[in-house]
Amino acid sequence: MGFEVLFKGNNFIRLLGGLGLSLKISLLSVIISIVLGILVGLLMTAKNSYVKLLLRTYLEIVRIMPQMVLLFLVYFGVARAMGVHLSAEVSAVIVFSFWGTAEMADLVRGALTGIPAIQYESSRALGLTMVQTYRYVILPQIVRRMIPLSINLITRMIKTTSLVMMIGIVEVLKVGQQIIEANRKASPNAAFGVFATVLLLYFLACWPISCLARYLEKKWEN
Amino acid sequence: MSEIVSVKNLCKRYDELTVLDNISFSVQKGEVVVIVGPSGCGKSTLLRCLNGLEEIQDGRIFLDGEKIETNRNKTNGLCERMGMVFQSYDLFPHKTILQNLTLAPIIVKKRKRKEVEEEALALLERVGLSSKKDSYPRQLSGGQKQRVAIVRALIMHPEVLLLDEITAALDPEMVREVLDVVLNLAREGRTMLIVTHEMQFARAVADRMLFLEGGKIVEEGEPEEFFEHPKTERLRQFLQTFTYIKE
């Protein structure tokens, strides 16, 4: 079945290392996306229509452009055009953060605008200050709406990191391909075993995160 | 009886639209004043002005002799001395019923949690909802939510309660349970300003009726007089919309 190649040498460790790299890129991008996404999301609810238009355009661009094109653009394009050399990993983090920030911002915007005005008003009627209203009433509701959604974004990011091998990063899928190549003669069936294992590894990385999201969603549904 | 709320020459406009046009009236301590009027005549706006939720363009509002600051940015702590219950459900969805009740006393009034919780439980008991203390608002019916909303206002020990069509969004069979709570509060001598479309309830609970139309108080009087012998044609017509006579 081709699983035997996994036990040759340090093949399995190399696969895990590749997965670790994918997770590292996603985690970094997610952290940056959450921080920037909250800021941009707050800006999206601003009254100024130029700011709104600009951010809408940003969101649309990110949604329309395939991530792969963005990756090539940043890794090959920026280096050429501006003479800046970006390592593949930095490029990947930039592209995923660019994408993640847009998605997070839209989640924050949705959560903010989804809170009815009456929540602010009844807080005020009870004598809460604006700061207390945000601290005790608005933010907890936003966080509850956002956390499950942002966890889903994390799993989507982990899966999408498989694209980074296109700019030469040796992540889990690439390691898999290398193992298959190296054992072409000895184990012609390696492809099945290796890819099945890669699939399983992705599953093991994303599944608990998904479960957590579902659990929190259930716990906090209003 | 002494005067607790006094509104003098209140004007409220949204851009060109004048919603409240030079309104003056006062409420005595322990008095229940019911405001009726056609939809859109400014009843909610009036209550919101009293509670400092709206900026006013002209006039003054006094609570117990002190002027209420209606500028959004500088309330002087007077507004929270008036409790308000809204038409739409406005409990905090992420907090349990007990937490909904204790939040404001603890963080606004800096009262001790234990003492506030005891008071909250006693109040819940009175509206027949002590079994719901650990439920979330989504687990309650509309009528139960409005009863909790009333308790949430009461626990701040307001001097005046403002109720804005609190049964308007309820299914008919739940209206009664909420109105009974209000009726009991009236019997205890609570000062209340009530906006409602439930005319029979208005008649039962009111010490005094106000008829608001076109941003002005068109007629006011004791309930008996108000309902049986309206002085103005406009009130007569308004009251008629609530009676069904087969033609």
Ligand SMILES: Nc1ncnc2c1ncn2[C@@H]1O[C@H](COP(=O)(O)OP(=O)(O)O)[C@@H](O)[C@H]1O
């Ligand atoms: N935020 C607002 N901006 C502009 N007009 C408003 C606003 N709120 C209320 N109005 C207008 O003020 C009038 C009175 O509204 P409201 O006080 O809600 O009436 P009621 O409670 O008697 O039905 C209505 O014509 C309404 O359209």
Ligand SMILES: [Mg+2]
């Ligand atoms: Mg109204």
